[in-house]
Amino acid sequence: MAPPAEVLAVRGLSKAFPGVRALDDVDLTLHAGEVHALIGENGAGKSTLIKLLTGVYRPDAGDIVFQGRPVSFATPLEAQKAGISTIYQEVNLIPLLSVARNLFLGREPRNRFGLLDFARMHREAEETLRGYGVRVDVRRPLRSLGVGAQQMVALARAVASEARIVIMDEPTSSLEPREVETLFSVIRRLRDEGIAVVYVSHRLDELYAVCDTVTVLRDGRRVHHGRLADLDRLSLVSTMLGRELGEVRSEGLTKFTGDHHATDTRPVLEATDLTVPHQLHGVSVSIRPGEVVGLGGLLGSGRTETAKAISGALPLSSGRVVVAGAPLRGGSTPAAIRAGVSLLPEDRKSEGIVPGLSVRENISLAVLPRLSRFGLVSEARVDSIVNTFIERLRIKASSPQQKVGELSGGNQQKVLLARWLAMNPKVLLLDEPTRGIDVGAKAEVQKLVDELAADGLGVLLISSDLEELIEGSDRVVVLKDGAVVGELTGDEVTEDKLMRTIAGDTPARDAVEEAATDG
Amino acid sequence: MAEAALKTVPLDKARALQWLQRYGVYAGVALLLVVNIVITPHFLSAENFRTQAVQVAPVIIVALGMALVIGTEGVDLSVGAVMALAASVTALYLGYGLLPALLVVALFAAGVGLANGALVALVGVQPIVATLALMVGGRGLALVLLPQLKDLRNPQLASLGSGDVLGIPYLILIAAVLALLVAFTVRRTTFGRQLLAIGDSRPAAQLAGLPVRRVLIVVYVVSALLAAVAGVLATARLQASDPTSLGNLMELSAITAVVVGGTPLTGGRVNIAGTVAGAVLIQLLTATLIKHDLPPSWTQIAQAVVIVAAVYAARGRGKR
Amino acid sequence: KSEDDAADGKKSTAAADAGQKVAEPKPGSKTCTVDAYGGKKIDLKDATVGFSQSEKEANPFRIAETQSIKDEAAKRGVKLLTANAQSQFSKQISDVQDLLAKGADLLVIAPLNSDGWDPVLQAAAAKKVPIVTIDRKINATACKDYVSFIASDFVEQGRRAADQMIEATGGKGEVAILLGSAGNNVTTERTKGFKERVAEKAPGLKVVFEQTGDFTREKGQQVTEQLIQSKPGIAGIYAENDEMGLGAVAALKGAGKKAGDVKIVTVDGTRNAVQGVVDGWISGVIESNPRFGPLAFQTLDDFTQGKDVAQDIIIQDGAYDDGNAEQDLGKAY
Amino acid sequence: MTVTKTQTPVSVAKGRQAEGAEPAGPARSERLSALVQQHGALAVLVIVSLVATFSFDSFATGDNVSNMATSSAFLAIVALGMTFVIITGGIDLSVGSLFALGGVLAAWGSRHGTLVALLLPLVVCGAVGVVNGLLVARSRLAPFIVTLAAMLGARGLMLAITDEGANTYLIGKGSFLAELGQGTTFGLGNPVWIMLALFVAGAVVLRRTRFGQHVYAVGGNEDAAALMGAPVARTKILVYTLSGVLAGLAGALNAAWLASGVTILGNGMELEAISAVVIGGTLLTGGLGYVSGSLVGVLLLKVIQNVINQIGSLDSSYQQVVSGAFLAVVVVAQTWLGRRRQLM
Numbered sequence A: 001m002a003p004p005a006e007v008l009a010v011r012g013l014s015k016a017f018p019g020v021r022a023l024d025d026v027d028l029t030l031h032a033g034e035v036h037a038l039i040g041e042n043g044a045g046k047s048t049l050i051k052l053l054t055g056v057y058r059p060d061a062g063d064i065v066f067q068g069r070p071v072s073f074a075t076p077l078e079a080q081k082a083g084i085s086t087i088y089q090e091v092n093l094i095p096l097l098s099v100a101r102n103l104f105l106g107r108e109p110r111n112r113f114g115l116l117d118f119a120r121m122h123r124e125a126e127e128t129l130r131g132y133g134v135r136v137d138v139r140r141p142l143r144s145l146g147v148g149a150q151q152m153v154a155l156a157r158a159v160a161s162e163a164r165i166v167i168m169d170e171p172t173s174s175l176e177p178r179e180v181e182t183l184f185s186v187i188r189r190l191r192d193e194g195i196a197v198v199y200v201s202h203r204l205d206e207l208y209a210v211c212d213t214v215t216v217l218r219d220g221r222r223v224h225h226g227r228l229a230d231l232d233r234l235s236l237v238s239t240m241l242g243r244e245l246g247e248v249r250s251e252g253l254t255k256f257t258g259d260h261h262a263t264d265t266r267p268v269l270e271a272t273d274l275t276v277p278h279q280l281h282g283v284s285v286s287i288r289p290g291e292v293v294g295l296g297g298l299l300g301s302g303r304t305e306t307a308k309a310i311s312g313a314l315p316l317s318s319g320r321v322v323v324a325g326a327p328l329r330g331g332s333t334p335a336a337i338r339a340g341v342s343l344l345p346e347d348r349k350s351e352g353i354v355p356g357l358s359v360r361e362n363i364s365l366a367v368l369p370r371l372s373r374f375g376l377v378s379e380a381r382v383d384s385i386v387n388t389f390i391e392r393l394r395i396k397a398s399s400p401q402q403k404v405g406e407l408s409g410g411n412q413q414k415v416l417l418a419r420w421l422a423m424n425p426k427v428l429l430l431d432e433p434t435r436g437i438d439v440g441a442k443a444e445v446q447k448l449v450d451e452l453a454a455d456g457l458g459v460l461l462i463s464s465d466l467e468e469l470i471e472g473s474d475r476v477v478v479l480k481d482g483a484v485v486g487e488l489t490g491d492e493v494t495e496d497k498l499m500r501t502i503a504g505d506t507p508a509r510d511a512v513e514e515a516a517t518d519g
Numbered sequence B: 001m002a003e004a005a006l007k008t009v010p011l012d013k014a015r016a017l018q019w020l021q022r023y024g025v026y027a028g029v030a031l032l033l034v035v036n037i038v039i040t041p042h043f044l045s046a047e048n049f050r051t052q053a054v055q056v057a058p059v060i061i062v063a064l065g066m067a068l069v070i071g072t073e074g075v076d077l078s079v080g081a082v083m084a085l086a087a088s089v090t091a092l093y094l095g096y097g098l099l100p101a102l103l104v105v106a107l108f109a110a111g112v113g114l115a116n117g118a119l120v121a122l123v124g125v126q127p128i129v130a131t132l133a134l135m136v137g138g139r140g141l142a143l144v145l146l147p148q149l150k151d152l153r154n155p156q157l158a159s160l161g162s163g164d165v166l167g168i169p170y171l172i173l174i175a176a177v178l179a180l181l182v183a184f185t186v187r188r189t190t191f192g193r194q195l196l197a198i199g200d201s202r203p204a205a206q207l208a209g210l211p212v213r214r215v216l217i218v219v220y221v222v223s224a225l226l227a228a229v230a231g232v233l234a235t236a237r238l239q240a241s242d243p244t245s246l247g248n249l250m251e252l253s254a255i256t257a258v259v260v261g262g263t264p265l266t267g268g269r270v271n272i273a274g275t276v277a278g279a280v281l282i283q284l285l286t287a288t289l290i291k292h293d294l295p296p297s298w299t300q301i302a303q304a305v306v307i308v309a310a311v312y313a314a315r316g317r318g319k320r
Numbered sequence C: 001k002s003e004d005d006a007a008d009g010k011k012s013t014a015a016a017d018a019g020q021k022v023a024e025p026k027p028g029s030k031t032c033t034v035d036a037y038g039g040k041k042i043d044l045k046d047a048t049v050g051f052s053q054s055e056k057e058a059n060p061f062r063i064a065e066t067q068s069i070k071d072e073a074a075k076r077g078v079k080l081l082t083a084n085a086q087s088q089f090s091k092q093i094s095d096v097q098d099l100l101a102k103g104a105d106l107l108v109i110a111p112l113n114s115d116g117w118d119p120v121l122q123a124a125a126a127k128k129v130p131i132v133t134i135d136r137k138i139n140a141t142a143c144k145d146y147v148s149f150i151a152s153d154f155v156e157q158g159r160r161a162a163d164q165m166i167e168a169t170g171g172k173g174e175v176a177i178l179l180g181s182a183g184n185n186v187t188t189e190r191t192k193g194f195k196e197r198v199a200e201k202a203p204g205l206k207v208v209f210e211q212t213g214d215f216t217r218e219k220g221q222q223v224t225e226q227l228i229q230s231k232p233g234i235a236g237i238y239a240e241n242d243e244m245g246l247g248a249v250a251a252l253k254g255a256g257k258k259a260g261d262v263k264i265v266t267v268d269g270t271r272n273a274v275q276g277v278v279d280g281w282i283s284g285v286i287e288s289n290p291r292f293g294p295l296a297f298q299t300l301d302d303f304t305q306g307k308d309v310a311q312d313i314i315i316q317d318g319a320y321d322d323g324n325a326e327q328d329l330g331k332a333y
Numbered sequence D: 001m002t003v004t005k006t007q008t009p010v011s012v013a014k015g016r017q018a019e020g021a022e023p024a025g026p027a028r029s030e031r032l033s034a035l036v037q038q039h040g041a042l043a044v045l046v047i048v049s050l051v052a053t054f055s056f057d058s059f060a061t062g063d064n065v066s067n068m069a070t071s072s073a074f075l076a077i078v079a080l081g082m083t084f085v086i087i088t089g090g091i092d093l094s095v096g097s098l099f100a101l102g103g104v105l106a107a108w109g110s111r112h113g114t115l116v117a118l119l120l121p122l123v124v125c126g127a128v129g130v131v132n133g134l135l136v137a138r139s140r141l142a143p144f145i146v147t148l149a150a151m152l153g154a155r156g157l158m159l160a161i162t163d164e165g166a167n168t169y170l171i172g173k174g175s176f177l178a179e180l181g182q183g184t185t186f187g188l189g190n191p192v193w194i195m196l197a198l199f200v201a202g203a204v205v206l207r208r209t210r211f212g213q214h215v216y217a218v219g220g221n222e223d224a225a226a227l228m229g230a231p232v233a234r235t236k237i238l239v240y241t242l243s244g245v246l247a248g249l250a251g252a253l254n255a256a257w258l259a260s261g262v263t264i265l266g267n268g269m270e271l272e273a274i275s276a277v278v279i280g281g282t283l284l285t286g287g288l289g290y291v292s293g294s295l296v297g298v299l300l301l302k303v304i305q306n307v308i309n310q311i312g313s314l315d316s317s318y319q320q321v322v323s324g325a326f327l328a329v330v331v332v333a334q335t336w337l338g339r340r341r342q343l344m
């Protein structure tokens, strides 16, 4: 078998931001029909590399040869026209536009008067999406779709154009298992059609499931490349982190010990009968000090809403939350925080960090009133707290004054954790605390959660990563359609049992398709 | 090293850009001062500087409040109307003495600020439309209260307008103190940080448990109160209450000062020193054109050019 | 409670004898009749009169003008409809159209601008509604598009202001003009008359500074402050309305000048300005009488009865200087 | 940085997908509230008009309606351009000045023939629009401040060519231009027909062309639009140009109607146009809006003004209080309706 044609050859690519060398002399080669894993810690430079390839940023040095010709794209549009399609990590689609318009933006079918042909557009959009297991009314605004379905639209969009290379920057971070399967089958189809795929993910299992080759970045440099099959998981992690194999092996891949002991039998948090119209229907959860309670369920089952309702970010139509014996005034985040309930939101970028403010200001944001007198901030006390947490959580920032928006995802997450830990909470609600962060950071966050629980903190852990949920929680409450459908304790917390409870009586597939066809 | 040599050129350019971005307004002010000293007769005199400072003081005071509002990603179009309202109310209640009159003025201004803040923070109306409604209605109210210009002969008010301490007019003193106070608030207080966080990312601020609504309402109230202070001072200086024309287009002057001073309209950052400099820049420009007796068309075109130039220099650098 | 409630009392007493007087019509000046205009005779008592005011009733001139129209309508028992354009010309056009739609039989218009009245004139002509414009002229054909125009002669006001300025300064030195708002034909005409007369009668007097004060006191003050700094030797200031003149006075006071150091001449004849003459700060005030009510209604009455009315009714404006200011203070509005 | 804070990551933008209890519920109420948001202003307009019809005899007369239509036409044309700008998430404060400038240029140009009279305002105002667009799109300056400067600049230019406002250029009676502005067709003024034609064209462009899609996309999420290959900069430049051209055209038509290039026009018109657009249901944050709504918004403003005139005896200062209060009520109502929609 002759080696497939080289589609892309990148040589010596470098890019610096003020204070950071995001990418340093990186090479990358792609062949037709190759699925290439691009991995590295948070901030290793993966997204930067992708943005350089697609004309979002201009390289400081290096050249890109695409299909035998040197190229330099000025805009993503040029890259797309030339045949490089991308599903970006953060920016995706346009929520207010209809699904079909999102799918066809820029290449809408037109009738003979040059006007858009909506009938055809809707027909084709429906057909295309069906191939991705998404059945929706394509005239509805995109934002009425679940995240998974939105991601599928983005995927369909990227693949639909005449692409030679499809780049996916963490496409699965908000997909559920069934959707991941669909995604993989799409990737395999692309491979069979001779299209090269660049696949970025922090989930190692996925890499082994679909990728042929791998490039490992560390601190902006390429530290390894080759066939993925030649490297086992542990070696992969050790190259990525730059640590000894033995060290990694001894520490294991997850940091959860899984056995916490509730120090008290009385719950520190008791949420009963939480009801939010259309979203939650009488959800009850209780957490004892020192306990990690997992919240399981499919996407859209109401986990985020439960956490938000407890923290006062969603107004309740009925139900009550009691913290350490005292009832909370509903619908007020400040009240919940004062009572000792802290929420680490799922959507770090738009609901968590304040991107334009510094690390220091972000960490001290919630605790500020306690560090102030008559509204005046005591800078010395802020400094001491900020420094403590930067050290304790090993936050990587050029200085406490660096803008949080410039940090990598994992470090942003740590800054948020620091913000809440500084408050000395009684209950910590963690919504997808390790989504989109690298194995190293993930392990650190997990270890931290363990330690906090050991210190007597009550923790609610929401995670779509079943492994994490199982290993991390003492007890898992399972939600479906905004209501509790089961609870697993102790030995019951196994992957098999959890899967079955989450799916409920109806198999997952039907549930989603049924939902997708309504409207 | 070759590498280093290669890099110096773009680096210098980048640095120059950065410098311009940060200090452009001040450079502009300095430039106008130098140019005027050279070409404008009698410019270099204490009297002249005093005039410029006294004229710009009300603009600065309004712009301080505007800077806070813009820091929360808002805008306040009602400031000019609040100035007029302050003028009306001052005239109506001056008979009871200056202090009582000022208290009533503060009440009215706080009322407008509350209405703005409530529309923005509680109802969720876009600031530009919410404050537009109060801009129209506020001036109407000012005229309902006092339908026409009225001369005021109150010695206390007169001394507020033209008196001084150690040769420094009260107006300048008040503007300076307020500027320091606001700058201090932005930098050193919980309120200031919360304001910036809200302007930068409102959902994040909300989930971090910040009192978002309260901060927003307070910001609009502060803006209205500062506008009222400016209104009273302008009235004191004029020795007359003129609700028809006082504060006309003040909202635009204030916004211009804030933006030219390097505070982005997208919120999350507030530059008080820059705001003061921005106001001074526009004042000097207008003074230059008037002193050289250039026609109004020139004044407007020159202002347009300076605004664009200043904002262009201070713009966040685009695509890298 | 206001500071000087007492002062307001005096106003009304004197207002009665401050009505407008018509300047002696020049021989041969044109007249208009119902027949020539193409309307029909009606009795003013049964008619509805529409009045369109251009600016908010917020300055003495507009207040006195509207009040005088309202008073006269009440006196004659005529039904009056009013509208106020709030200084927006487009609004004034629709205002007048609204008045017509509401059934006004006769129109009194205080135009914000002299040009741009075509749509209104056409609409009025279609309904044969006679129009009298007051205080400012409409650029159109008299006795065809409108009946007559009652106003002061702004160019003449400028000339008379120049006379006063020449007298006050002795015809020598540098003077400044505080212009009204740009684009306003009152501004244009008062400037024209002033400059003409100065050039003609006192070549020694030089206009060295012309900046707009937008007809407001505040702008008048600010501009004057700049002026006296850059031109300390200025001999006189011609302000195209009283408010700007009073602003100039405030600026001069602020700069520590004495009354009379800089000669100020203004146009309008408001109370405050005339008081300024009494106090010596202002050298002269040219009157522009706003009390159009009696004259406007008389004209309409004559016209609708079929009598001849003059097409241009120019008002004889008074003037105030240190000779008559004190005793005529009551006439000021 | 390309990645700015305007981005809306998918996770915040998600809506209800699975709602077991009442599958059709959210979708239906969503459509309903979309409908209300789009036509809420229309409902208010109908109610106010009905009340006015019953309260004032002279409201629902042919004359009055045709007057309102004509005087709305100019503002409506300006609001049409503004709608495009606001849907992209921008704002254009220069339209009032451009309206005045356009009128003066048309009147001045009418001495050199109809073609010059019509083209000159479009070209000059369009050019100002291009500059606005370039500064907003290429130099990434805030639209508010760019167009504020343009507002000053355009008015300065207008003053410069009219001898500081002292010169009013006239349009000859009976000329084609005057006929265009003053003539009527089927009982309605020509400007009304022109305005209606422009709105139909505007609706088609916005809903049925790629450019229209790009306008929505840029306003909905600029960064995403760029990454999806929409020509963000070109779209922005085009909408500001369009807004400039339409403001110039409205000015020219207005001048034709008035038969003169009045120099004191257009003050505050930008705020009127913005209010009309917002009342019409277009989101100031961009991404959502309707051309038809803006027309309704303009009519609503005009009807309210007419009603105030119908009352007749209101003091000029009370009139302002009433319009301010009315504006507040309408935007509050709009916001409540809009908020319901955002929950979906």
Ligand SMILES: Nc1ncnc2c1ncn2[C@@H]1O[C@H](COP(=O)(O)OP(=O)(O)OP(=O)(O)O)[C@@H](O)[C@H]1O
Residues within 6 Å of the ligand: A017, A018, A020, A021, A022, A040, A041, A042, A043, A044, A045, A046, A047, A048, A049, A089, A406, A407, A408, A409, A410, A436, A437, A438, D001
């Ligand atoms: N616009 C920017 N300005 C300044 N620094 C930046 C910018 N974008 C990225 N960086 C920095 O460049 C480095 C590489 O970032 P990049 O986003 O490529 O990481 P990544 O490998 O994609 O990480 P993650 O797994 O968290 O997505 C990081 O240190 C980051 O802080």
Ligand SMILES: Nc1ncnc2c1ncn2[C@@H]1O[C@H](COP(=O)(O)OP(=O)(O)OP(=O)(O)O)[C@@H](O)[C@H]1O
Residues within 6 Å of the ligand: A145, A146, A147, A278, A279, A297, A298, A299, A300, A301, A302, A303, A304, A305, A306, A346, A464, D014, D015, D016, D017, D018, D019, D026, D343, D344
């Ligand atoms: N106002 C609303 N009306 C209808 N549905 C809504 C409304 N608000 C949110 N939803 C939907 O309710 C569902 C529950 O979402 P939620 O985020 O709680 O799911 P989750 O289990 O936390 O999933 P994830 O893993 O994405 O966080 C989502 O599909 C969301 O889109």
Ligand SMILES: [Mg+2]
Residues within 6 Å of the ligand: A046, A047, A048, A089, A169
């Ligand atoms: Mg990344």
Ligand SMILES: [Mg+2]
Residues within 6 Å of the ligand: A303, A304, A305, A346, A431
């Ligand atoms: Mg969730």
